[in-house]
Amino acid sequence: MLRKEESFPERPVIIVLYGTPGVGKTSLLNTCDTPVLIDCDRGADRACNRADGTIIATKWDDVLADGAEIKQFKTVGIDTAKAVLDDFLMIYVVDKDYKLKTNKLKAYGAIGDEFKAFINVRRSEGLDIVIIAHAKEEKDGDVIRLSPDVTGQSKDLILRIADQVGFITMVNNKRTITFEPTDKTIGKNVARIPTMEIPDEKTPEFKTFGANLISKVKESIRTQSEEQIKAQQVLVEFQDKLSLCETSDNFMSIIQECTTLPDHQKAAIKNLISKRVDLLGLKYDKKSNSFIEKI
Amino acid sequence: MIRVTTLESFRRFRDNVTETYDTEEKLIEHIKGEFKGNCKTEIGSAFHFLIEHKEMDTNDITDFLKFGVIFNTIHFDTAYKHAENISPFVPEIRKSKVFNTGKYKVEISGCTDVLQGNTLRDTKCKFSAPTYMDYYNSFQWRIYLSIFGLDRFLYDIFEFIGYKDEMVKDVSSLVLKQHDPFECIRYEKMESEILTLINDFMDWIYFRNLQSFI
Numbered sequence: 001m002l003r004k005e006e007s008f009p010e011r012p013v014i015i016v017l018y019g020t021p022g023v024g025k026t027s028l029l030n031t032c033d034t035p036v037l038i039d040c041d042r043g044a045d046r047a048c049n050r051a052d053g054t055i056i057a058t059k060w061d062d063v064l065a066d067g068a069e070i071k072q073f074k075t076v077g078i079d080t081a082k083a084v085l086d087d088f089l090m091i092y093v094v095d096k097d098y099k100l101k102t103n104k105l106k107a108y109g110a111i112g113d114e115f116k117a118f119i120n121v122r123r124s125e126g127l128d129i130v131i132i133a134h135a136k137e138e139k140d141g142d143v144i145r146l147s148p149d150v151t152g153q154s155k156d157l158i159l160r161i162a163d164q165v166g167f168i169t170m171v172n173n174k175r176t177i178t179f180e181p182t183d184k185t186i187g188k189n190v191a192r193i194p195t196m197e198i199p200d201e202k203t204p205e206f207k208t209f210g211a212n213l214i215s216k217v218k219e220s221i222r223t224q225s226e227e228q229i230k231a232q233q234v235l236v237e238f239q240d241k242l243s244l245c246e247t248s249d250n251f252m253s254i255i256q257e258c259t260t261l262p263d264h265q266k267a268a269i270k271n272l273i274s275k276r277v278d279l280l281g282l283k284y285d286k287k288s289n290s291f292i293e294k295i
Numbered sequence: 296m297i298r299v300t301t302l303e304s305f306r307r308f309r310d311n312v313t314e315t316y317d318t319e320e321k322l323i324e325h326i327k328g329e330f331k332g333n334c335k336t337e338i339g340s341a342f343h344f345l346i347e348h349k350e351m352d353t354n355d356i357t358d359f360l361k362f363g364v365i366f367n368t369i370h371f372d373t374a375y376k377h378a379e380n381i382s383p384f385v386p387e388i389r390k391s392k393v394f395n396t397g398k399y400k401v402e403i404s405g406c407t408d409v410l411q412g413n414t415l416r417d418t419k420c421k422f423s424a425p426t427y428m429d430y431y432n433s434f435q436w437r438i439y440l441s442i443f444g445l446d447r448f449l450y451d452i453f454e455f456i457g458y459k460d461e462m463v464k465d466v467s468s469l470v471l472k473q474h475d476p477f478e479c480i481r482y483e484k485m486e487s488e489i490l491t492l493i494n495d496f497m498d499w500i501y502f503r504n505l506q507s508f509i
């Protein structure tokens with residue numbers, strides 16, 4: 001069991017890669033550490049390299065049947081999200097409960113549950129997950145952007161669970177990947193990875209590109225988790241100190257201590273001071289620069 | 296001083312997010328302070344209150360009763376359990392920031408529901424299935440991250456399933472579903488997009504001669 005003040009251990013990550021057909025999404029997936037590709041889109045043979053393992057599936061049961069083998073790999077690639085979620089899993093959940101055929105809302109709920117269960121098993125086995133999708137234009141009012149091609153609710157699901165969502169495209173004849181959201185593309189960049197050129201597939205750098213990318217994401221998440229814990233500890237320390245404050249001098253000393261903290265922490269502590277002062281029937285007096293009793 | 300919610304309402308109008316709700320008339324109503332809330336916003340406020348006041352004293356109970364909202368015990372437990380899961384946190388922090396677009400210099404103010412370490416969190420009560428892209432597209436989280444100088448924002452989404460207008464503020468018969476939080480992360484062009492939004496907003500304010508309301 002982890003206590004609240006302890007960092008989380010390194011965990012498997014979920015990366016979504018999307019882009020136009022033929023841009024090299026599957027090839028990039030195959031450069032991850034010991035990958036197994038769940039090929040539901042029959043596109044594995046077009047990739048410029050091969051995964052260590054490939055499951056050629058025609059239905060979701062084929063994927064489940066290979067569960068024991070999947071866990072021998074380090075990365076599992078789902079190619080494509082639309083084929084798995086909208087096609088394979090839709091048939092799978094309707095087969096399990098025929099009433100879902102006419103109740104799309106419930107069907108998408110069931111698909112989400114099945115997909116999450118699959119993802120959770122892979123994560124518990126320690127596998128990183130790469131989800132591949134084609135790009136599709138999406139309209140939000142007057143704004144049009146490219147986003148992973150999966151139906152609404154399934155897209156919600158993958159965007160929510162993903163640590164990184166990257167768009168792969170050709171820029172000046174070179175393949176690039178960007179995780180940053182832009183006015184033209186959806187993105188998610190927890191690890192703050194800059195837009196990168198994907199190395200030529202004949203170079204040695206390409207062979208480990210996916211593996212290196214996942215390592216960076218993991219390292220960044222670990223660092224952020226530690227920073228989060230430190231920031232929480234600061235606030236807890238001040239909360240504890242404030243609970244003992246009774247006099248104006250006590251409060252002034254706390255305010256003095258805050259001066260070097262980042263602005264968001266200062267604002268939080270100001271809020272805590274205000275509540276404590278109110279509870280004690282005090283108020284700040286600008287003239288004397290101290291806390292005095294409310295009249 | 297401009298509120299974050301005002302800018303987000305303007306963004307929805309500007310981008311024509313919905314033709315029914317995001318009209319110019321409703322935006323002007325919002326800016327003039329004519330929108331006083333409704334049962335759904337009251338239910339949301341009452342639920343926020345529970346998350347922030349796990350241990351209620353007599354004054355808190357009096358304040359809570361003013362909402363006039365009826366929850367069931369599971370709703371209370373859900374709010375308290377959530378508060379426990381995200382603790383330690385500091386609730387309701389108001390902060391402002393002056394943005395200089397080159398053309399306008401304006402102060403934007405916002406009150407975050409929760410500061411948890413380096414993460415801002417916002418509680419949303421919904422009465423229909425949430426659409427995560429609505430949150431992704433929102434400028435609320437972008438502006439909050441800018442004001443607080445942070446990188447990570449989480450939406451904690453609670454859905455009252457099966458709400459009907461005739462229930463008014465009595466949701467005690469409804470199932471409350473807590474969705475997984477939705478994470479929003481700062482990105483490179485976020486600040487410049489905020490400045491563009493502020494520019495568009497101020498241009499519109501002057502065009503409609505609404506300066507006195509901000």
